[in-house]
Amino acid sequence: MERMNHMAHVSLTVDGLTQTHDVEPRTLLVHHLRETLGKTGTVVGCDTSNCGACTVLLDGESVKSCTILAVQADGATVETVAGLADPDGTLHPVQQAFHQHHGLQCGYCTPGMLMRSVCLVRENPEPTEDEVREGIKGNMCRCTGYQGIVDAVMAYAETSRTEEAGR
Amino acid sequence: MTTTSESPATETPPEVGQARLRKEDRRLLTGRTRWTDNLILPGMVHLSVLRSPVAHATITSIDTEEARAATGVVGVWTGEDLPEQGAMPTAWTVSEDMLTPPLLPISVGTVKHVGDIVAVVAATSKEAADDALELIDVDYDEQPVVVDPVAARAEGSPLVHPDLGTNVAATWGMDSVTLGTGGDAAEAIRAAQADPDQVVVRRTLRQNRITPAYMEPRSIVVDPTSEQVTLWSATQVPHIVRILMAMTQPIEEHELRVVAPDVGGGFGGKLQFTREEALVLLVARRLQIPVKYTESRTESMQSSHHARDQVQEMTLAARRDGTITALDVDLTADMGAYLGILTAGIPLLGGFMFNGIYKIPAYSFHCTDVFTHKVMTDAYRGAGKPEATFGIERMMDELATELDLDPIEVRRRNWITPEEFPFATAAGLTYDSGNYDQATDRALEMFRYDELRAEQQRRRESGDPVQLGIGVCTFVELSGLAPSRVLGGLNYGSGGWEHSSIRMLPTGKVEVVAGTTPHGQGHATAFAQIVSDELGIPFDDIILISGDTASSHKGMDTYGSRSLVVGGMAVVGAARKVVEKARPIAAHMLEANVDDLEYQRGRFSVAGTDSGIMLSEIALGTWLAHDLPDGIEPNLDSDCTFDPENFSFPTGTHLAAVEVDTRTGRVALRDYVCVQDVGVVVNPMIVDGQVHGGLAQGIAQALYEEILYTEDGQLTTGTLADYLVPAASDLLAFRTDTTVTEATTNTLGVKAVGETGTTAAPPAIVNGVLDALRPLGVEDITMPCTPLKVWTAIQEARSGSGAHDEGSRS
Numbered sequence: 001m002e003r004m005n006h007m008a009h010v011s012l013t014v015d016g017l018t019q020t021h022d023v024e025p026r027t028l029l030v031h032h033l034r035e036t037l038g039k040t041g042t043v044v045g046c047d048t049s050n051c052g053a054c055t056v057l058l059d060g061e062s063v064k065s066c067t068i069l070a071v072q073a074d075g076a077t078v079e080t081v082a083g084l085a086d087p088d089g090t091l092h093p094v095q096q097a098f099h100q101h102h103g104l105q106c107g108y109c110t111p112g113m114l115m116r117s118v119c120l121v122r123e124n125p126e127p128t129e130d131e132v133r134e135g136i137k138g139n140m141c142r143c144t145g146y147q148g149i150v151d152a153v154m155a156y157a158e159t160s161r162t163e164e165a166g167r
Numbered sequence: 168m169t170t171t172s173e174s175p176a177t178e179t180p181p182e183v184g185q186a187r188l189r190k191e192d193r194r195l196l197t198g199r200t201r202w203t204d205n206l207i208l209p210g211m212v213h214l215s216v217l218r219s220p221v222a223h224a225t226i227t228s229i230d231t232e233e234a235r236a237a238t239g240v241v242g243v244w245t246g247e248d249l250p251e252q253g254a255m256p257t258a259w260t261v262s263e264d265m266l267t268p269p270l271l272p273i274s275v276g277t278v279k280h281v282g283d284i285v286a287v288v289a290a291t292s293k294e295a296a297d298d299a300l301e302l303i304d305v306d307y308d309e310q311p312v313v314v315d316p317v318a319a320r321a322e323g324s325p326l327v328h329p330d331l332g333t334n335v336a337a338t339w340g341m342d343s344v345t346l347g348t349g350g351d352a353a354e355a356i357r358a359a360q361a362d363p364d365q366v367v368v369r370r371t372l373r374q375n376r377i378t379p380a381y382m383e384p385r386s387i388v389v390d391p392t393s394e395q396v397t398l399w400s401a402t403q404v405p406h407i408v409r410i411l412m413a414m415t416q417p418i419e420e421h422e423l424r425v426v427a428p429d430v431g432g433g434f435g436g437k438l439q440f441t442r443e444e445a446l447v448l449l450v451a452r453r454l455q456i457p458v459k460y461t462e463s464r465t466e467s468m469q470s471s472h473h474a475r476d477q478v479q480e481m482t483l484a485a486r487r488d489g490t491i492t493a494l495d496v497d498l499t500a501d502m503g504a505y506l507g508i509l510t511a512g513i514p515l516l517g518g519f520m521f522n523g524i525y526k527i528p529a530y531s532f533h534c535t536d537v538f539t540h541k542v543m544t545d546a547y548r549g550a551g552k553p554e555a556t557f558g559i560e561r562m563m564d565e566l567a568t569e570l571d572l573d574p575i576e577v578r579r580r581n582w583i584t585p586e587e588f589p590f591a592t593a594a595g596l597t598y599d600s601g602n603y604d605q606a607t608d609r610a611l612e613m614f615r616y617d618e619l620r621a622e623q624q625r626r627r628e629s630g631d632p633v634q635l636g637i638g639v640c641t642f643v644e645l646s647g648l649a650p651s652r653v654l655g656g657l658n659y660g661s662g663g664w665e666h667s668s669i670r671m672l673p674t675g676k677v678e679v680v681a682g683t684t685p686h687g688q689g690h691a692t693a694f695a696q697i698v699s700d701e702l703g704i705p706f707d708d709i710i711l712i713s714g715d716t717a718s719s720h721k722g723m724d725t726y727g728s729r730s731l732v733v734g735g736m737a738v739v740g741a742a743r744k745v746v747e748k749a750r751p752i753a754a755h756m757l758e759a760n761v762d763d764l765e766y767q768r769g770r771f772s773v774a775g776t777d778s779g780i781m782l783s784e785i786a787l788g789t790w791l792a793h794d795l796p797d798g799i800e801p802n803l804d805s806d807c808t809f810d811p812e813n814f815s816f817p818t819g820t821h822l823a824a825v826e827v828d829t830r831t832g833r834v835a836l837r838d839y840v841c842v843q844d845v846g847v848v849v850n851p852m853i854v855d856g857q858v859h860g861g862l863a864q865g866i867a868q869a870l871y872e873e874i875l876y877t878e879d880g881q882l883t884t885g886t887l888a889d890y891l892v893p894a895a896s897d898l899l900a901f902r903t904d905t906t907v908t909e910a911t912t913n914t915l916g917v918k919a920v921g922e923t924g925t926t927a928a929p930p931a932i933v934n935g936v937l938d939a940l941r942p943l944g945v946e947d948i949t950m951p952c953t954p955l956k957v958w959t960a961i962q963e964a965r966s967g968s969g970a971h972d973e974g975s976r977s
Binding site: 042099134 | 188189191192193195197198199200202204205294379380381383384429430431432434463464465686687688689853855856858859860861863864886887892894895896897898900901924
């Protein structure tokens with residue numbers, strides 16, 4: 001028995017590259033990113049939108065890409081961890097901060113943490129430690145106990161302020 | 168050839184001890200990761216697993232016809248459709264009376280827990296496979312269920328495995344009389360009861376069932392078309408998976424290659440040989456195309472192994488000055504419905520550690536492993552030892568309360584003093600070194616203990632609704648699994664050695680092959696530091712190869728805090744053999760006598776001269792082999808298989824300050840200080856990370872996490888919405904320090920650190936909560952100390968209707 005799949009047309013600009021695909025309407029953005037667009041840096045950690053490992057920037061806002069259908073992102077700009085560093089390999093300041101402060105161990109939560117941190121610091125350029133902890137509460141980490149991550153985000157915030165001030 | 172090359176390495180500080188930033192980071196930070204679920208192979212199909220929605224049932228029929236006909240489905244198999252499936256193994260026969268229930272990759276005819284496997288579907292997409300599951304029609308004839316391990320032991324309980332005739336999986340014991348390490352605990356306790364100058368404290372303590380909850384769900388891909396069948400798995404133990412698969416499923420060891428690519432956390436939860444691994448291989452072999460299975464988080468919660476889940480009957484006898492005279496431990500340990508590779512033995516590891524850091528004149532331990540209709544338990548960070556540490560550390564506080572002694576003081580009166588090392592414990596182990604006074608004094612100082620006690624007193628006197636509690640844990644952890652002879656004595660199914668081989672490349676770079684399997688611990692960084700010091704090769708010129716049985720051909724993988732203590736020693740052993748192979752070549756190249764050579768950090772020099780040569784130059788010369796001495800093989804590469812002579816024993820003092828809001832039951836973390844002795848520190852940054860991660864998990868067991876089943880075996884904490892893995896806002900900044908007493912049982916002097924946090928934090932937290940609430944009449948609260956439990960305990964104490972919830976005093 002043949003089944004007609006009603007596919008939807010989705011056009012996304014991901015890490016600077018615009019691509020168009022037909023997708024099943026039920027396809028989550030995270031699966032579209034991983035399986036069709038090759039953005040395997042973005043990962044799935046749960047099935048109830050609790051863990052935040054799938055966090056990307058959607059039109060500049062941090063969102064859990066498991067909670068968005070690919071069709072909802074049609075026409076949007078998506079930034080994933082794969083697009084953070086410069087083309088020549090120079091790490092983005094947030095990546096550099098996580099490196100300096102041991103903000104990762106197994107690395108599974110890291111893409112989500114990085115993207116969330118970019119948004120957090122942009123919205124709150126001078127966060128307190130408590131504000132950082134609150135701000136990343138949607139991103140679970142099982143390895144670090146969060147201490148290295150909080151240190152990294154605080155350091156990243158300071159670096160960003162210094163760079164802003166330097167302009 | 169003579170050279171006078173300088174050795175920059177000898178002038179720079181050693182690598183070991185430095186907080187080197189990690190080699191692993193760059194790939195992980197830039198998304199160039201290789202998780203198993205990333206793999207897409209030509210023609211690959213996806214596996215979905217049909218799992219039982221009920222806890223105990225006879226399957227009276229399964230109809231897969233509709234599923235087989237569904238779009239995209241290439242196959243559907245029940246257990247009967249896979250006659251080649253082999254029984255899943257256990258790797259530790261703990262006792263003569265141990266009963267191992269049959270466990271097939273797909274259960275046939277009966278299910279024993281929610282999540283038990285009933286059928287599998289392979290389809291061209293994961294969606295198609297998942298959709299087809301819903302088309303499989305299973306008739307479950309439900310049977311009686313038992314979920315409480317104490318009830319399961321009792322006469323008349325529903326049987327999990329009726330054919331076995333009992334719910335007791337195994338019994339095991341040890342005691343100081345049989346071990347020759349002390350007196351008869353039962354006699355000593357009887358004597359204490361009759362003695363007005365002694366007290367006997369009895370408590371029933373409860374270890375909550377929890378789950379490792381690694382962030383990366385398990386994933387498996389099998390490619391049956393390659394020369395060796397290749398199985399990629401998000402596992403901690405590729406070597407163990409390989410051998411167990413070969414011993415139980417229709418594949419030979421040499422036909423199978425197992426690869427752990429990037430693995431997103433394990434914590435013991437990925438120390439397993441799983442039914443799903445067997446199933447992906449079986450289906451792939453049948454179809455002769457690649458097959459992938461990635462679990463959902465819900466599947467992980469209902470099928471990957473859980474942990475802890477014990478009822479502990481503790482009896483501690485002591486003189487009125489607080490010195491212990493006897494300790495008796497009687498455990499009921501919940502296995503779940505089936506036995507995983509180490510399930511039955513996890514509580515036994517704890518049996519060695521209930522005595523803690525204390526001198527116990529008479530000790531007895533008895534454990535009853537019990538089946539229930541739940542997921543199997545097995546290893547999770549600490550594996551039996553957090554349970555033991557909780558037991559003894561809670562009892563030390565109970566003893567302090569009984570005798571109205573300060574909890575630190577009562578510990579001091581019992582712990583082993585520095586001059587008494589090496590110390591033969593009541594449990595038959597020998598602790599090599601330690602200094603509990605030093606760590607405790609430092610911790611008390613950092614914690615501002617006296618100030619906090621004063622504040623606690625003020626709050627009590629003023630009747631402050633928010634009370635302050637101080638929790639203590641002084642502990643030792645059994646690490647560095649393990650001396651193979653000890654494992655043999657315990658009838659454990661493998662040895663405890665580790666292997667490394669070092670390959671000296673002609674361009675002066677080094678490949679370190681190790682049999683350990685990192686999944687976040689920073690081995691590439693730490694091993695490079697060690698090798699750099701041994702061979703004088705720059706840190707950046709050293710790479711680690713691990714996790715693949717094709718390239719790390721020999722290993723026992725990573726768990727039990729063994730990678731540095733055992734694996735690191737294998738690396739050192741291999742490095743030193745490289746140096747010894749290089750020695751006659753160096754002598755030849757320097758035109759000197761072998762006996763006149765000195766070696767230091769990569770440079771051979773002729774004693775009393777400036778003449779010398781770097782190991783990296785020798786590597787090139789060896790590879791060229793144009794001018795080697797007679798009888799010397801043109802090869803510096805060496806390997807070492809290291810078997811430790813003893814476990815390692817990291818120790819520490821943990822102090823927790825908690826604020827308990829008596830109006831809401833909410834426990835807030837005010838401060839957490841820990842001073843630990845992990846021996847020589849290779850990389851202090853990595854050590855800190857391991858401590859922080861362990862503390863978070865230990866605090867979570869005490870305050871947030873619990874796997875809950877209803878009376879009829881329904882798992883109610885099947886998602887991360889219900890199972891409370893803490894977020895950053897649920898924790899605080901830990902304050903840590905280290906003291907160092909070098910391990911005496913390995914040349915690096917290292918002790919291990921990975922499992923210390925999960926071991927020490929739960930009793931520190933719970934002791935703190937009870938310390939805050941005892942004046943209100945609260946005597947015990949079982950973990951996790953949720954607001955509801957804490958509030959209820961306070962209400963009950965106030966109303967005098969019983970000062971505890973499930974823990975009881977007898």
